[in-house]
Amino acid sequence: MNICFLDKTSFTYNSNDVDSYKLRGAETVLINIANSLTKLGHHVTVINNCKHNEQINHIDWININNLTKKFYFDLAISNNDCQLFDKIIAKKKILLSHSVQNIEKFIRKKQLLSYFKHKPKVALLGNYHLKKRSFITRMFGYFILPYGVDQIFINSKIKDNNLIDNELAIFTSRPDRNLDLLINIWENNIHPNFKNAKLLITPKKNFSNKNSNIYPRITGNRSIMIDDLCSSRMLLLPGHEAELFCLAAEEARELCLPIITLGIGSLSERVIHGVTGFIAKNDDEFSQYTLNLFKDDKLWNDLRLNLFNLRGKKTWDKCAQTLIDNIELFKF
16 A cells, blocks of 8 residues: 655654654654554655655655645555645545544644544544543544554563562653652652662652652663663553553563553553553552562562563554554445
8 A cells, every 4th residue: 555644743753763762652653653564565655844855764754844746645644633634635544643632622723624524534542542532533433553562672681580670660651640649659658668679760850869769760762771671670650641552561561570550541451460560449559569579579470471471462563464454444
């Protein structure tokens, strides 16, 4: 198929920026799916705010502001913006959704008229995303398209048990994803009951360590983050209502880290309770699961073995194939 991606992100990017920290999740997802679609034999064009019109890794990059004509595609995929479908001609249209987009927000962002005009199918990230999205903004059809995990995580060597800091937990999501809640649980429930426990967190403003062994991790370098994850005993992520998928959890899972979560937002979809981690019902359970995992080597080893057996199953190639399979099921 001749496939086009549409994106109006204001900053410039192309395939070469896939590992850049200037990218947000939506742009990273676009590049990874585009790369995998080319590997499946499809011709891919990305129309965005790239600096130059050029071909990189068999993908044509075209500046969205310099279009001189409407190109025809078999399939057009817009990154969260129905209005961009006006710029091309396509038989099939997919809206790649990375947000809740309730009906009020849809109207405020002037998406509703374009949505009814183009009638795209909507790609959602999971059941939580489906529940949060207004029926009207998915009424022409939808399917579930879980993200893949970057190959750097899949190919990373898992450290031997004796090289892991068994007193270290880590948080790798954004600070606004309930890091304050985690710090509160740690300082009041976890650290007082295990004084040697340490927590490595994403740096946040105005944080002061109250002698509870909480330390900021180095950000901006994925190799360092992977080493921090591989050196830790577990990932602590309460979750957040705005978290529609949580790549941080999937990346940690690929590196065989058991996850303790409150299951807020989509986190209940990222953890298999008792198999890859634990979903706590409240702060006390969260604390107890964490303490148990610090102190019970057999429990930790069992979870780690389960995770090891699940490695490599969530790739971007699989994500791209799921996209194609769903498109073939729909009538456009």
